[in-house]
Amino acid sequence: MKNKTVPFLIFILYILHLGTAMAQDRPNILFIMTDDHTQKALHAYGQGLLDTVYFPNMNRLAKEGALFRNSFVTNSICAPSRAVLLTGKYSHLNGKVDNVGPFDWSQMTYPKLLRDAGYETALIGKIHLSGKPQGYDYSLTLPDQGNYYNPEFIRNGVEELKFEGHCEVLIPEFVVDWLENVWDRGKPFAINYHTKAPHRNWMPEEKYLNLYEDIEFEFPHNFFDAYSGRGRAAKEQEMEILNDMFWGWDMKFKKNPFTGEPSRLQAPFGRMTKEQMQAWNDVYGPTNEAFLKEMPTGEELAKFKFHRYLRDYLKVVKSVDDGIGKVLDYLEAEGLLDKTLVIYTSDQGFYLGEHGWYDKRFMYEQSLSTPLLVRYPKEIKPGTVVNEMVMNLDHAPTILEYAGLAIPSEMQGKSWRTLASGGTLPWRDAIYYHYYEYPGPHMVKRHYGVRTDRYKLIHFYYDVDEWEMYDLKNDPDEMNSIYNDPNYADIKKSLHTRLEELRVEYGDSDELNRQFIEKSVSKNN
Incomplete structure (x- = not known):
């Protein structure tokens, strides 16, 4: 009778070797x-x-x-x-x-x-x-x-x-x-x-406090956007650099330069050691003092806030x-x-x-x-x-x-x-998007939508019922909604169809929206 133990052991060793090789290959x-x-x-x-x-x-x-x-x-x-x-x-x-x-x-x-x-x-x-x-x-x-x-x-x-x-x-x-x-x-x-x-x-960390301070950046061409080509959502947000950033938290002033009052939200300078705070003051102190002497307004104020934000972000x-x-x-x-x-x-x-x-x-x-x-x-x-x-x-x-x-x-x-x-x-051929946190920080309205390689359709809802649509080839900065443009009527129809198909595919619905709204209202109350 043949000894079956040796082939079996060889098989086991092969399996162990294969498993080890697969593990090493991962x-x-x-x-x-x-x-x-x-x-x-x-x-x-x-x-x-x-x-x-x-x-x-x-x-x-x-x-x-x-x-x-x-x-x-x-x-x-x-x-x-x-x-x-x-x-x-x-x-x-x-x-x-x-x-x-x-x-x-x-x-x-x-x-x-x-x-x-x-x-x-x-x-x-x-x-x-x-x-x-x-x-x-x-x-x-x-x-x-x-x-x-x-x-x-x-x-x-x-x-x-x-x-x-x-x-x-x-x-x-x-x-x-x-x-x-x-x-x-x-x-x-x-x-x-x-x-x-x-x-x-x-x-920024201490060694980069001075970084980019000598670079002048150009405003994006639509920095002073009046939001005339879109609906209420773009107009009613609260995320503008010029109007909505905090003097303390974002601009790193201990008080509002124009009112003298403590900022609504202070930067957490109290967490710093004396050495860290000194390094910070050595860089930001002279710049803040120069601002307080000049008290810029209009475009110069916008330029200061834009650069303070952008430089800190990049640092x-x-x-x-x-x-x-x-x-x-x-x-x-x-x-x-x-x-x-x-x-x-x-x-x-x-x-x-x-x-x-x-x-x-x-x-x-x-x-x-x-x-x-x-x-x-x-x-x-x-x-x-x-x-x-x-x-x-x-x-x-x-x-x-x-x-x-x-x-x-x-x-x-x-x-x-x-x-x-x-x-x-x-x-x-398309992606689906859905944002929910409204009312809330920055007041961006609830919306969902579809994006293809060229077009985008967005539905803002809850306290509005507005649609926006963009041709990303001809309007990559999304400045003017073409939702009501008759030249795009067929495309609009196809985007609506694709949007509903994606909502079904991913299991989203108006009923779920209502449930999330009810939960949000109960939490806020």
Whole structure:
């Protein structure tokens, strides 16, 4: 009788070897998410506003990997965007429609699936979702929005720790420390590395306080937009640089220069050490004093506020870029970089003076679009450009595919892995968007809509019932709605049809809108 033990042992060894090879073949995953970083503030997108500003590490990712030109979000506001990232589902299905309500961590998220499949998972930086993070072997997160200077962090959802320094220096240090001292190198890693910057209130680290102070930026051509070509929503927002920014929080004055009263919202200077405050005063003090002597008005006042905002915004992005470089350099020195899928994006876009605005929320291009850069030389050729329309909804299924895992049917996004590698796929011809947080900060009205490669249709609702439509080829800045233009009647009809098809496909409806409105009203009361 033949001995069956030897072939069986050989089979078992083969299976173990195959499993080890498959584990080694899976990439590490470094997912980098900034907060409120617009495409226009990233040189690789070549949009022209900031030609004198260059962020070498972000641009390295674009040069050595893929740049997605048409990357969009489903709901342009911080916490809901992060919920979409984790779940691969629209806000109305994952339950996080605005920054106010809770997030249900018990639901399926892609980090849970990665951890169950043998990845070691970590979340470091900002998440802005209440509750204890689930799906992570380790977490070190900023509470709520967090602070730039001397911030607190919550370790593993329980222990509060305070650190001295600037958060955009600390966060990448924590990432490298986890890789160096905590990560089990017998497993692939999956890190969510999330920055605070460039979220408001844009407080630069000490070494960059003087950066860009000698650069004069031109106003966007529509900075003094009168909103004559649109409906009430564009007119009634509260996110204008000239009229709505706070003298304390945003402009870094301790008092309103024109009234002498304390600003409605003060910058958190009290968090600084004496040395940090002195460095700050050495740079901003003389500029503020010069302003108080001149007391500019009109266009000169607008120019001051625009430059104070834009320079501070870019200074904190510079710190983010340094941090990304620190993490990439560590991975490269350890021989890990080319084995790691690196994804860089932001939770949404932002306005840098277009329409006279800061902030986000609208379905207009600057806040709807977001950067997306991906590096993985095993599959992605340097300098790849992807033109297909992708959404933050797609990141979770994409990451799961790279990890060799099945994509759950409840995820609504599509994997863009093939697109990044230069291949072709049957792909979407339109994206769907829905924003809910009104009444609320900045008073951007509730709206939903559809965007194709050329056209956009938006419905503003709740206290209005208005439609806007744009031809993005002939009016890329969305200055004049063509909804009632008879020359576009057929296109308007087709957009309405496509919008309703997408609402059915993604499970959104007027009835859900009513339910969310009722919840919002009850919370505010």
